Amino acid sequence: MPAKRESGRRPAPSGPRASTGAGPRYRQILEALRARIERGIYPVGGHVPTESALCREFGVSRYTVRAALANLVEHGMVERRPGLGTIVLAPQSQRAYQQSIRSLADLFQFALDTHVAIRASTLVELDAATAAVLGAEPGERWLQVDSVRRTASGGPPICCTSSFLPDRLAWIGPELQDCVGPFYAHIEARTGEPIVRATQEIRAEPMPAHLRPLLDDRDGAIALCLIRHYFSAAGSVICSFNWHPAATFSYRMEIERKR
Amino acid sequence: MPAKRESGRRPAPSGPRASTGAGPRYRQILEALRARIERGIYPVGGHVPTESALCREFGVSRYTVRAALANLVEHGMVERRPGLGTIVLAPQSQRAYQQSIRSLADLFQFALDTHVAIRASTLVELDAATAAVLGAEPGERWLQVDSVRRTASGGPPICCTSSFLPDRLAWIGPELQDCVGPFYAHIEARTGEPIVRATQEIRAEPMPAHLRPLLDDRDGAIALCLIRHYFSAAGSVICSFNWHPAATFSYRMEIERKR
């Protein structure tokens, strides 16, 4: 006997009804809502019915409805706000797969016990090409900081970096001289504004001629150029161009299916 | 007076106690547990106290304790199993930041309306170097499939790919000839085993000489080599080496702080 749903003895003993063959109730409701969102029955920008309406429709408690809705939030499909309701953000899960990293330092993917030596620090007006990469306007004033990173043991250079700070943060520039960790961490600490978002672009390029001597780059002239851009809620915080000799560096990432 | 927890009027009216000044109860408990895990009071591999024990200790309901524990699960710090308990997996959040992608296709990051032409399909015995990258043993038999990808409009070639399938999946090889989408999707469909995990490594390399004619590569001999490795629960499913001319390709990713 595939089990009945209603026990029908006492008024409302509650507890999980014997499986109806389709898993937990909250998951059934989740799938129902997901299907409606995908089919546009609840269009993007529109509202999902309120919790109490869903309780009535599916004949379950608020607990169960909330469990389903929480899952939709986790998948980035809806947003919920008190007094406003549940709004559809996207017709498909936004995080079917995900790469998780413990900290922004993981973006670097090389040992943090490295030393930085600043070679130059100049207030520049952006040319068109650089402005395009920074997402800024040509002619804007940014602070450019050029540096070389080596292993702590004073070994060979690992990479060359050009970092750009927006004008409003240029006052931090001098402090970077004796900064131990990565620049973005120092800026995060000094401004008190946490970094909320970061982007990274990876290119293969010839090592720029003026950098080759700094890296003892004799053999190959190929470089992996990583362009990292960090944002706080207030906007752009720092953008860095990191040139690694191709022979000594590769970038590795891992993605997992979510649940 | 730091606020009392017991209202002490009616037997148990329940409902959120007036804020003690530190946010919701479940979040306070979350932070307390997180701190204990970080300090090794609950060591990795060890157990967090049971729900009922935590209810007693913090003087809250099971609902509240569960809300806190659910958050720890979300951050990858603990694992929970019925009859077993709550086990500590990691002393820090494993997902402070995350890159979310809708589908594995996003790993490709170029239009899917491309055509693939298979140039060769051979059962090979792995040499040491290839075996190392595949995470296999030298001498193992894998099916190697070489192909070229162009835009649907019959335009110029975009990239060259060498794909490796383990012996147990070699029977799928012939089918890839008329496969429209990416190979991994076809394999996922035919085997019925969903892909659970994928890794990607990015290198800058000279374009291999034998590939240059295929790509009309005259100007630069630099390539971005993307090595993608897809896994189902049963193990390795397919691994591909994708060579893109550096001039026409860069890889971009975006990371967001979690909550």
Added chain:
DNA sequence: GACTATTTGTGCGTATGTATC
């Protein structure tokens, strides 16, 4: 600006199912 209705957020107590040892 103050008030009210609506909707989600937080929290309690309880009951039963199911997996593990």
Added chain:
DNA sequence: GGATACATACGCACAAATAGT
């Protein structure tokens, strides 16, 4: 089988945010 511990589910109550009057 029995004990333990988490999973699912119900009903209720109060708080906080929001929109509209």
